[in-house]
Amino acid sequence: MTLEESIKNPASEDPRIAHTRKVVLAAAIDLLKSEGHEAVTPLRIAERTGIARTTIYRHWPERRDLIADAIEEHKPDWGIESCGDLSADLTMYLGKMVARLTSGPLPQFFVTLIERAEHDEEFADMHCRMAEHRSQPIVAVLEAAIARGELPKDLDVPAAIAAINGPVFYRRLITREPLTDSFIATIVDGFLARFN
Amino acid sequence: MTLEESIKNPASEDPRIAHTRKVVLAAAIDLLKSEGHEAVTPLRIAERTGIARTTIYRHWPERRDLIADAIEEHKPDWGIESCGDLSADLTMYLGKMVARLTSGPLPQFFVTLIERAEHDEEFADMHCRMAEHRSQPIVAVLEAAIARGELPKDLDVPAAIAAINGPVFYRRLITREPLTDSFIATIVDGFLARFN
Amino acid sequence: MTLEESIKNPASEDPRIAHTRKVVLAAAIDLLKSEGHEAVTPLRIAERTGIARTTIYRHWPERRDLIADAIEEHKPDWGIESCGDLSADLTMYLGKMVARLTSGPLPQFFVTLIERAEHDEEFADMHCRMAEHRSQPIVAVLEAAIARGELPKDLDVPAAIAAINGPVFYRRLITREPLTDSFIATIVDGFLARFN
Amino acid sequence: MTLEESIKNPASEDPRIAHTRKVVLAAAIDLLKSEGHEAVTPLRIAERTGIARTTIYRHWPERRDLIADAIEEHKPDWGIESCGDLSADLTMYLGKMVARLTSGPLPQFFVTLIERAEHDEEFADMHCRMAEHRSQPIVAVLEAAIARGELPKDLDVPAAIAAINGPVFYRRLITREPLTDSFIATIVDGFLARFN
DNA sequence: CTTTAATCGAGACGGTACGTCGTGTCTTAGA
DNA sequence: TCTAAGACACGACGTACCGTCTCGATTAAAG
Structure with missing residues (x-):
């Protein structure tokens, strides 16, 4: 199975390829977090991981794809368990959000996406997708509250x-x-x- | 008169220095706006302006300072004329803000500052200073409303x-x-x- | 196989390395001959050969080594066939010497070595080694003449x-x-x- | 009196010009002696003397002229007092020569002239003129010896x-x-x- | 003793070359 | 077949000098 096939068909992966992907993306996230997206280069990752520079190029011909993969790899679970009380649900949601904006790699992901999105359509798309995914639980909470009659039926949910x-x-x-x-x-x- | 002196004492400026600063910073803003802060390099500016690359290095040994100067150069007037009506004042203020976030170089300045601030203390400072300067008129509006009794005395102004x-x-x-x-x-x- | 190894172990040379060395040294000798050692720079050689400037730096981090290699590359055969007659041998030797001092790159090698030797120990060493190598045949001729009794046994050979x-x-x-x-x-x- | 005039008419020199020439040429000789002719640049001399770089350019638009002036400035007296004995005269002459080739700036002058002469006609001329001037006393000694009959009338003087x-x-x-x-x-x- | 003129000092500027670093492509050898 | 190692062309970087230039400040010499 070639490298191209394995990328398209992740079910049957060459263990070497899986290993390379795992190690490289971990290093990429680490670099992204600590130094920003400009530091996420094949050279820097090769130095950290011992994976050869050429191997990284073979997997991600575009630096953009590498960064995108690294960000997508790291998809936190935004789910919250609604307790039925709107105020408590919103507080819990924001608390979780604040926690993730305060430590971990997420803030760096955001600023990278915000900055790149201004000039790169692909990043802009990814940025929006992540924002939507992130707000799913709050949408659920708000809609439940609407159903309960605690919020008006015509609430502008995105504005909320x-x-x-x-x-x-x-x-x-x-x-x-x-x-x-x-x-x-x-x-x-x-x-x-x-x-x- | 040295370059350092002339910067501190703009009254007696070498016209050559003034010209170089003006032309280079204009090009820097232009590049920042159209391609992002990574494109703001002495080489790119030299190509656009005809100013020699070495001359640019002489004025801004650090690329950071060049970008910072370019951003500071372009300080829009955030003043609004309060009409005494809180709702109208806030609407006007946000309207102005939206206009500036929709066209012109400002959005690029923001994303640059947001991104750089994560890893560069100097940019973080500049970012905060700009945010403060930007919110001055709204602070005035809110305080006037407090004085008029339209808003509570203990209003958390930053949170507002x-x-x-x-x-x-x-x-x-x-x-x-x-x-x-x-x-x-x-x-x-x-x-x-x-x-x- | 690294570059260093291949230099020490010429049996197993990467053909690319061999080609680069050959082409670059030829251009270096050419430049040395026509314009003097100050013209022997990676830039000039890159322009002439099409070899990238950085590649030349990889092979010869010091300009000195490049010049030294170029000079060493070009080691003429100073051997003369002694005919047993001292006068004829010396005449033939000097004739050969004159020929090489009159055309070809040798004179430029000499003046380069002479000039650099005043301030660079490495060149001084190379200069002396070349001088010794060059005078080997004449030493042989003189010693043969001493053996034949045509020259005194206590002849000061270097002075001769x-x-x-x-x-x-x-x-x-x-x-x-x-x-x-x-x-x-x-x-x-x-x-x-x-x-x- | 302009700088141009004073150069052509050294009798009536502006003391400022005289001072500049003196100081600069001294520094040039010093640099030539200690680091070779490549170190004889307006910048290096300016650093050593305090004379402004532009002033040096005003006096010697070509670096070549500066080096040439420095060498010419330093014309040692090659005269020897003939004692009438050929052997003693030659020995004294060579002794003097050896002394000057062993210390002082002369060796550096030679290697500079030898090296430059290969590619610069002007230096070649100066080199020959100096060689001639240097051999004047020995010519006198040899001719006196010829007159005394100690050397053959048809002696090839240059070869001698x-x-x-x-x-x-x-x-x-x-x-x-x-x-x-x-x-x-x-x-x-x-x-x-x-x-x- | 001025006034005029030339030199000098200082440094901005456009250039050219330097040596380094990083990128992406490639070739070769090894697992 | 993928990986490791690294040669290579390319381009940008930041630095160092170069030679030209302008612009006061200073000094010398003539009125």
């Missing part, structure tokens, strides 16, 4: 998500102030206050 | 700013949906609804 | 070589007068006249 | 000079062996032995 997520991202990426629990509470309270 | 600016930035940078007038209205209405 | 070679080099490098056959004859006759 | 000077230069520049008194004696004796 922006109202909930926006302040957190703004503070994390723009003003770089700390993301405290009371800040989360203020957001949730402010959002819910509209519907009383 | 995050609630107003956050959704716009979120939509522009994360979900990349269009920024419509009705979206602005939703934000402003949602914010004010809390205090009724 | 200086007496024979010196005038030729002096005229070639210092006064730059033409090196005629009669000049050679004068030298040889003058030298032999001492021992009659 | 080559026979006397050649070995010394050969040993100094080619084999780099030490120049001892006994070596000088061997040369002189060998030369005189021809005419007994």
Whole structure:
């Protein structure tokens, strides 16, 4: 089985290929996290992993694909277990979000996608897809609340998500102030206050 | 008069230096806007402007400083004329913000600062300074409203700013949906609804 | 097989390396001959040969080594066939020497070595080694003559070589007068006249 | 009086010009001696002397002229006082020559001229002129000896000079062996032995 | 003792070359 | 068949000098 086949048919993978992919993507995530996407190059990864530079080129002819793969590899589970209480659900969701924006590789993924998306359509697409995936649980929570009659039927859901997520991202990426629990509470309270 | 002196004492500037600075920074802004900060290199600027590469290095030994100067050069006036009506003031402010996030070099400045700030303290500082400068008018508007009694005395002003600016930035940078007038209205209405 | 190994173990040479060495050294000798050692730079050679500048740096990190290799590459055979007659042997030797000092790259090698030797120990060493190698045949001729009794047993051989070679080099490098056959004859006759 | 005039008419020199020439040429000789002619650049001299780089360019637009001036500036007196004894005169002459080839800037001048002369007609001319000037005293000595009948009337004087000077230069520049008194004696004796 | 003129110092500037680094392609050998 | 190793062409980088230039500041010489 050739390399091309194995990429298209991941079910029957050459273990060498699987190993290479795993090791390289791990190093890529590490580099992305610690130095930014400009540091994610075949050379740097080769130095870290011992995998030959040429081997990396064979798997990812475009640097872009390597970065994209690394980001996609690392898909956290955004699911939350709704407890039926809107305020609690939103607070839990934002708490999880804040935790992931505070440590781990996610913030670097975001800034990379934000920056690249301005000039690269492929990254822009990936960025949007991730945003959608990320907001799925909150959509579920909001729709459940609508069904329960706690929120108006004609709620502009995307705008609501922006109202909930926006302040957190703004503070994390723009003003770089700390993301405290009371800040989360203020957001949730402010959002819910509209519907009383 | 040395280059350093002339920068500190702009009254007695060598016209050659002034010309070089002007031309180079204009090209830098242009490149930043159209291709992103990685394209802002002495070589690219030299090709565009005819200014020699070495001359650019003489003025900005660090690429970082060149980008920083280019961003600082382009400081838009964020002033708004308060009309005394909080809703109208906020709407006008967000309208202006949306206009600048929709065209012109500003979005590129933001994503550059956001990305670089993750790994470069100097950019982080500049980013925060710009954010503060940008929110000055909205602070004034909010404080005036507090003085008029339209907003509570104990309002968490930074959190309020995050609630107003956050959704716009979120939509522009994360979900990349269009920024419509009705979206602005939703934000402003949602914010004010809390205090009724 | 690394570049270093292949240099030490020429039996198993990568043909690409062999080709690069050959082409580059030929161009180096050419440049040395026509423009002097200051013209022997990776850039000039790259322009002439089509070999990339970086490839040349990989083979010869120091310009000095490149020049040294070029000179060593071009080791002429200084052997003469002694005919048993001292006068004829010396005349033939000087004739050969004059021929090589009159055309070909040798004179440029000499002036390069002479000049560099003043400030570079490595060149000084190479210079001396070449001088020794060059005078081997004349040493043999003189020693044969000593064995035959035509020259005194206590002859100061190095001084004798200086007496024979010196005038030729002096005229070639210092006064730059033409090196005629009669000049050679004068030298040889003058030298032999001492021992009659 | 302009700089151009003063160069052509050194009798009435602006003291500033005289000072600049003096200081610069001294530094040039120093550099030439210690690092070779490639180190004789306006920049290096400016660093050593405090004279501005532009001033040096004003005086010597071509680097070649600067080096040439430096060499010409330093014209040692080659005169010897003939004592009437050929052997003693030659020995004294060669002794003086050896002394100058052993210390001081002269050897560097020679190697520079030898090297440059191969590719630069102007240096070749200067080199020949210096060689001629240098051999004047020995010509006088030889002619006196011819007049006294100690040397044949039809002596090939240039060849004789080559026979006397050649070995010394050969040993100094080619084999780099030490120049001892006994070596000088061997040369002189060998030369005189021809005419007994 | 001015005034005029030339030199000088300082350094910006456009260039050219340098030596280094990284990229992507390729060839060869080995597992 | 994939990997390892690395030669290679290419292009950009940041640096160092070069030679030209402009522009005051200083000094010398003539009125």
